Amino acid sequence: MNLTPSQWAALLPLIIPALGACLIPLMALDKDQATAKWIRAAMYGTALLAVGASFWYLTNLWNTGGQPSFFQLRMDRLAQFTGIFVLVAAALAILQSWDHFHQEGWVKGETLSLLLFSVTGMILFASTTHFVALFLGLELFSIPLYAMVGTVRARTESSEGGMKYFLTGAVASSCFLMGGVLIYGMSGSLDLSAAAFTIKAQGLALDPLVLVGAALLLVGFLFKVSAAPFHQWTPDAYEASPHPVAGFMSVATKGVALIALLRVFPGSFGPLGAVGVKMQAVVAVLAMVTLVLGNLTALVQSNVKRMLAYSSISHAGYLLLGLVAGTPAAYHGMLFYLVIYLAMNMGAFGLLTAFGLVGEKTTFDDLRGLGWKRPAMGVAGAIFMLSLAGIPPMGGFYGKYMIFRELVGTGHVGMAILGVLASLVSAYYYLRLLVALFLQAPSAEAERLASDRPAVHAPLAGATVLVCAVIVLAGGFLQTFLADGFARRALVDGLGLLR
């Protein structure tokens, strides 16, 4: 089969990580991978190389613009945006995992391979409107994640978290599949945008089965976004998984699912006006529930990872508010928010690694006084927390600002007020982390632990944390560049919404 250059161009970002994913297990065949340094180096090198190459390639592609679609693949700027987004998250996760696995005392090449598979699936998921590709993409990124969550074999909770994630995820996938099948059945087309046109042409936009199909599709997306009430796997899965994987999941899964949601609902289903309206109505309710549940529950957590999990749920709520506003500018804001969110959350999870917290020792008490011991990490932690809380001049503020602005502009003042109240509550638990880092003296127990613990060497994780901090700050000071130069162009090209 001969592929034109542009088709290669569209495919390469997927092929490169997939290749890497296939290569790494070969290296991992050796039993002594934990001890043989060069094998470990080779695996991480391959993974980073794959991610880096794909990233480099995508950034080049970004400059040339969107590629004509072929097969089911639409490598437009939105897809490229997603690719870059996911790859950055993956790169950060890989770097952090070097230190994390080192601290945990085990290394598995398979994890890296699974991560790369997941990356491939995510890029595919966000760059297609064809249901077959969409479903395969979904599964390709989900199944490795199920495995990755349950992969910390030393921990009892790990397989439990993986099992929960798997079972709920499988149910959600089935719903998603059923929804797609119904849409296909009513339209005769597996491509969702084509299907939407057909349905509209046949006047079936309000047919109950079409609506059911759309609703079930939405369930699939909302599960991945971890919006309430499809959110309950989130804290358990995050707690169970290794820190870098949790970070990666919190960022990439959510981001990709939202972008795909954007592509399908406002994008492909645009012609079906009623579906969009109903989607907004549902999302409005769910976003509020998500905000309330996520923030309230985060308030009472003692484990930082669970707190971050609930915080990620509440951030799903903010992001969904952008869908409620439903204007191009709001989508624009969502993309911008995602970029900052990537840095904030990868950084926050990276902090755990950088501070050398392993296993279940990730409670607030374990963090006490660490901010002063590792000032650079502490400052970065403060930046992440303040940004998550939406305090200017951090980047997180601008994300919220853009979304709330559109929310208010479209007359949803009440929801905006709920949103800001939720972020007030959230400020409290983010401050708790700062309290632990800076405002509390290390407890005697923590001191003892700190002295018992082997010297924490997490240079890579530390570096990723600093990079994330820089991105968050850049989001606060170069917001125009990020928002207009990046997010906006992705939207223009991807959804044709902003002209």
Added chain:
Amino acid sequence: MNKYYWLIPILPLLGSAFNGLLGKRAGKGAVTVVGLGVILGSLLLATSAFFAMKGMPDHRLVLNYGEWMATGSLSVPFGLAIDPLSGTMMLVITGIGFLIHLYSVGYMHEDEGYYRFFCYLNLFVFFMLTLVLGSSLVLMFVGWEGVGLCSYLLIGYFYETDFAPDAGLKAFLTNRVGDLGVAIGMMVLFAAFGTLTVSDVLTQAGHMAPEVGFGVLTFATLMLFFGATGKSAQLPLYLWLPDAMAGPTPVSALIHAATMVTSGIYMICRLAPVFTLAPITMEVVAWVGGATALFAATIGLVQRDIKKVLAYSTVSQLGYMFLGLGASGFAAGFFHVFTHAWFKALLFLGAGSVIHAMHHEQDLFKMGGLKTKTKITFITMFAGTIAIMGFPGTSGFFSKDEILYLAFLKSPALWVIGVIGACCTSFYMWRLMALTFWGEPRDHHAYDHAHESPLTMTLPLMVLALGSLFWGFWGVPEAFGGHFAVGEWLKPALTYGQTHAAHGHHEGPAVLLAVISTTLGLGFGFLGWKTFKNGPASELAFAAKFPFLHNLLLNKYYVDEGVELYLLRPTRWFGNLLWKLFDVILIDGVGVNLPGALTRVFGDFTALLQTGRVRNYALSMALGTAVLLYVFLK
């Protein structure tokens, strides 16, 4: 000389600054020189200014030194206004002030805080002059509050004791209560006249008709009068003055007898044209004055502390002054300020001299027989006593008689009250004299060491004694063949073109009234002397016989206790209530922390939803799906 008149108040300020900042290092000599020098300089300049004012065609000298605070329609200049009223007052302050400074050199000689004392004293003169000379009501208020401050500092001068700081605090706060009245009064006047410059206000007021019934000016003047009751220790705000005796004696003489306490009278005279427009206020002023005169006099009858007696006497005499003012006798009231300044300063300094001689013993019952030991003090105090009791020809006679006469014209009841008060005054003054100077010494140790005070202390006594005896001839009323010169002199300052104010000659049995009151006064004086000539035994007997009455008077009608019980304690209780109940429990607790806690409780509740069982998760997803389907199909 004109261009140096700003130094009149500023010189004492400079002296105060010098004494306060450098006095400790400079030594007592320098402090004395500077402290007295500035007052003397001020006195000389004041004299010059007085004559300059006299030379002006309308007897008014206004000097402006630029804007103080101006914004919007409000404009307050730094300005001095010298007219007969303020000019006379200025001379009294600098003159008597100088004498008392001189006296203090001796009295305070051994005190460690000598420099501090002169710093405060100078500062007081500065504020008092500002009060008197200020061209606007606001500047007057500056002095008004400033003298309050100095009084506070001087009363609390012996700060290491328990009592003095309390007395100072009481004085300041009581005065502040009155100051609220002044502040409100000023606001009303500003809203009414659009200016607070005294001459502008008075010029406008001079061209108005009196208010019938209750109105703006009545309210304003009542408020101002309320302020005056604070500063001049009238009912109901007189409480601080007796306690103020905790300060050094020269302070009692200067501030709490001669000058500061009369500033309430001064203010009313200053604003006489406005007060004249408010007949209701005048009525109130007269009755409050009369009531205070009698009330304080009765308390004075049984006090044992020599300074306390004089303090109540002061309150009482101030009451007479207000009585005079209220009877439209502005000049008469003011005249009494003068004469009172002479004899009360004299009496206080004399008492100070006695205390000095007795090594800080202030209890009358422990004195006695000092007649021979401290001759000059005895003679001068004798002069002061006959002046205050109104012995014909002395200064007190003329001023008090004029007031009583005017009171009779207003209402005979007021006259009766006044006469009873005068009788009490004679009685307790002679009680004081008899217990101090006559009889056997009751504390032999103190008596043996008693000695006459140094010249710096006795010289002022002599000067003041002369004033007490003869100053009254400045204001011999018409009834006794004079023409009430002081009234004529002050008239331009008091009327401001007001024509309807009744200052004309009234018919009345002037001579008869004077004879009655004087006779009674002398009689009671003699009675007082007679009773206590040989010691306090008869009073003790009286106390044993009528314990309730005696205790009531001795404890000043229990007003202090009442204030503590019914005003201060409830206020503190209320403050505590506001803090503990409102602030901590209601606003902070219910308003702030409760929502926070509730949020956490909700959080605990929502955390329960996370059961950890995957079936429950799936169920919630299924429920969510059902909701989604419902909304989509609706």
Added chain:
Amino acid sequence: MSGMDAVPQILSGGLQGYLVVALLLFAIGLAAVLLRRTLLMQFMGVELMLNAANVALLAFARFRGGDSQAMVFYLFIIAVAACEAAVGLALVIGLFRHRDTTDSDRAASLKQ
């Protein structure tokens, strides 16, 4: 629209019939996930749900003139089902090793 006229269609094997079967199968699968505690049973429920989608898919394909696109999709779904089976069973085994149970209610230490 009452839809009663379609009842014969259901019973006689019309499109509606297949869809009813598919949706009921889906519901039963969901019920298995919700009602059973044994992980393997829940897992079979998931498989049933996937199968339900298959039935619907192929029924539609039949009434769309034997659409081979759907048939290809069916292939992929089978592959996905197999993958899910592999990973899911591996997770169950992993859990069993730690907890010695396949009861999902007993594997509930992650909560709050």
Added chain:
Amino acid sequence: MFITFALITLLGALGMLLQKNVIVAGLFMVAAFFGVAGLFVLLANPVAAALQIIVYTGAIMVLVLFVIMMLNSHEEEKAQSSRPVQRWVSVALVAALAFGAVKLVLASPGLKALAQSGAATPEAMTLQKVGVTLFADHLLGFEVAGLLLLAAMIGAVALTKRNL
């Protein structure tokens, strides 16, 4: 015919749902899969029917049964506590969903139209048709499915490999 296979399918599924013994439930499941295969035959899709039996019954179910045996969990373990809320809400919900599904199917005009327009039985599905479509249109999907299988394999290995 349709009713027979439909009943086999649904009753098999219900049997699976209600059966206490896990192995028996697995066998009910196999029955259900056979029913589905029968339905596929009726849908003129013998290829799918064959795949259904081969892959589902032959591979997946066998795998499941194998695991059941391996873990020795024949009977459902005793419940730690009865969870009536979970149970009755689930039952009500599933019943509502099932009822709603039937109602929706009956209410859908699009479905009705499709049932009429596509009533004619099409040519039976052949492997050739499938193969052509697969490699002409779904090459990407094919590759991805391959990756997916590889990923699942690696995942399963990572999760269960004994010595690490």
Added chain:
Amino acid sequence: MTWLTSHPLSFLVFAPALLGFVILALPHALGRLSRMLGFMGALAFFALSLAWLLGHGGAVVTERAAWFTLVGLPVDYALTVDGLNLWLVLLTTFLVPLTMLGTWNSLKDRIGTFAALFLMLETGMLGALMAQDLFFFYLFWEAMLIPMYFMIGVWGGDERRYAANKFFLYTLGGSLLWLVALLYLANKAGGFNPTLMGQAASALPFGVQCWLFIAFAVAFAIKVPLFPLHTWLPDAHVQAPTAGSVILAGVLLKLGGYGFIRFAIPMFPQAAMHYAKPLALLSVIAIVYGALVAMVQRDIKKLVAYSSVSHMGFVMLGLASFTVIGTQGAMLQMLNHGVSTGALFLLVGMIYDRAHTRMIADFGGVVTKMPVFTTFFLIVTLSSIGLPLTNGFVGEFWILNGTFLSGFHWGRLYACLATSGVLLGAVYMLWMFKRVFWGPENKDEDSGTHHLHSDLNAREIAVLLPLVVLIVWMGVHPKTFVAASEAPVTALLQDAKAPAPRTFVLRPAVHEAPAHAQPAPEGHAEPAAHEVHR
């Protein structure tokens, strides 16, 4: 250098934070050097602000440039110093080095970090004071919280975490709701320019205007803090280290009042006047309530904190009066409060550093041990209770008179009620003064007095002297400090169409009238302000 001369405001705003970051990057061991560096820097900024801003003679200095456009709303980079904020800016640059010097030895650890945070806070405060674009303002407004949070939380007292969180969340809560209003209005106006937003607001229905004003007012009122939104203040003040308290009282609270005069009132004049009465009522309550609660405090610092509530109540009362006199009084009172309460906190800090207690009951007779300190304390106390010829008097006098003259019918009553605050102020301050400084020396071994070994040193006197000079200067020649704001305030009230002052009209009694052919008194009774407002 040319950049500097053309962008003085940008330099003033951002240089402190830059210096702060430099200090933050210095190694921990160089704490003392960092402190010195921070102090010298702050001093230099003060000198520069004096030279640049006073050099302009109070004229408007503006830097304005389009900054960025996000989701269709342009945000301007706009900094201005004009009559309304000139002195607040100078107060800020003045208080920062002064406070640093005043608390030189108060902190023992992490002094470099503290200095850095302090400088960052200066940036936040200056930015918020100068920003002329509401988005820009909001950024600084919120950013200020961060350094303050750490200053309270890290270096504070025993309850510091609670206090810091409370401070942060309280303020954040108000400003988040305000943000919604801001966004709403910005959508209508198409940007964050206050002028445009004001115009857009005036086109909205009155009810909406009211809601928007309330959102603005609540955010600012929390900062002021106005009763009943004040409860964060006592905690924050008491727990904060001395420097934090000083700057909190000295500048941060001012931003609330400043927000009203700069944004809330000019943008929603109608709504503001509609709510003038409740605002004034709350102010009066704050005055009396703050004073009564201050009276019964046992901790000197808490007492001073509640006195802030009372004093800032005067500011709000002046603003609510809608008269030139009242508003100017409020402007001055803000400066007054910054100077006197700042000084009070410094003084409390000085005694706390020596005695390690702030309980009134632990003291008594301090004057015998620390006469110089007592003198300073007395002077500042007098300023705080508004003794004439100190700064406190002028502000309060203007505010009361302005309120009394206010065109609203409640003005006279409220002015009279508010005067009681002057009395109560004296009650709690002097009562505390008496108990702490006077009376017999507290010889108890555990008492605070017992631990006082040294009077003020030269450094501390050098810190206090400028404050005392300012206290007297502002009291004797307030014109220096309010001349600049006279014109803008007048214009503002004119634009707001504030009601004309209500004066009394005095008439001669009817039956007396013929006797007096003098000019009618009304002519005199109408103040000149009348013309100004019409």
